[in-house]
Amino acid sequence: MNETVQAVLEELATGCRVLHAEGHADMTLGHLGWRDPIGRGVWVKRSGIGLGEVIGAADFVLLDFDGNRLAGEGRIHKEWPIHTEILRERPDIDVVGHTHPFHATAFSALDIELEAVTNEAAYLGLPVARFDDTRGLIDTPELGRQLAAALGRQSVALMRNHGVLFVGTRISDAVLTGIFLERACRSQLQILATGKPFVATPLVELASKKAQILDPNLIRTFWDFYKRNTESGMYS
Template sequence: MHETASLVATASRVLAANGHGDLVWGHASVRDPDGRGVWIKTAEWGLEEITPERVHLVAGDGSVVEGGPGARHSEYPIHTEVLAARPDVGAVVHTHPPYAVALAATGQPLLPVSHGATMFTPPDVPRFTDTADLILTEELGKRVAADLGDRNALFLVNHGIVTVGPDLPTAVVTAVILERACAQQILTRSAGGWPSWSPPDEALAKREHIYSPTAIAAVWEHLVRALEEAP
């Protein structure tokens, strides 16, 4: 089995352990180093169940090039089209984490009430509102990629999130932090009173100080260690 499949399997389990599980839905992918498509988990399995044998290499036309048995995920165009539009991106995560879905549905912007949100804002996290249905076609995948633009995250309103990175650890850490940031904002709003948040210049400074590539790699290693140490 290709070593990239092992990385996708680990990433899937890390996502599940950090609030991104949704029964058998949601997926992470990484660009094939030989340019043949994307490595992505198979359908009909939960993120927490993914092993290297439950990962496919899927070409841009949706054909399964390599990998174990099982159904191909129908939303592969999210991954193939984002990667086609973004040569700087090496990996994509699409999940349905509850706090991010809830916050996006309210129409509120993500505010820097915490360190977490400063990874994304300012400016506002972009939103895809063309449909809340599944992204099943090349055309819809292209529209998702267009709304993502050059950003690291996108709300698919009433659906889920997309996060990206130069590699899969970065895309996964970005997804984990986005969900934490959304949860912190919902908690802040629910507490009443008058919420405060960092002004734009401070939020941008915090982004630079907190989210270096070295720090993101350290967070990934922490998440993997926690996964391995879990009972």
């Protein structure tokens, strides 16, 4: 493992711990993956440990696009085809995450659209994608391809009665997208629980709102904030 790969995997480990702290923890379930920079496949969090227990580069396994181990130790998540098939289909992204955050998973059971009732949803690209082909594990390449087709060119997908999928060009983009999705779903569920009418940002205004309040500089600032909190032990 060269120093560049080592450094990125250390940041990927930080991303796992941030997700754990921000509502994506589910025992030992959930995983982040990163496209190998020289095209060998994908580095995926090893199975058997929770997102909050990912310490560093040694907690990732390198798989080729057929799911064969090329490097790393530890068990392999059954849902490795999520990463391989999404990355095959989306050369524009390098990071894939799949988790089971409580509010977004609950929201996936509803036949209603996620709306921009708070700022976070403006970052996601609405309407969000939906995956309804199975409620079970994405444990075959065929199911991975179906999930990739459902995602299309979007950054997130709600997986019915199961969890969420989120992607990005960088670790920071993907992790923050996962965090914003969970927050947006939580906000809308809480509003729906009141039984009162509500108003959301119109779809035609979302692009300008994202450019205004969630610009790349602010996203980098947010990511630095989460990394500082993780490194300082605030989440422990």
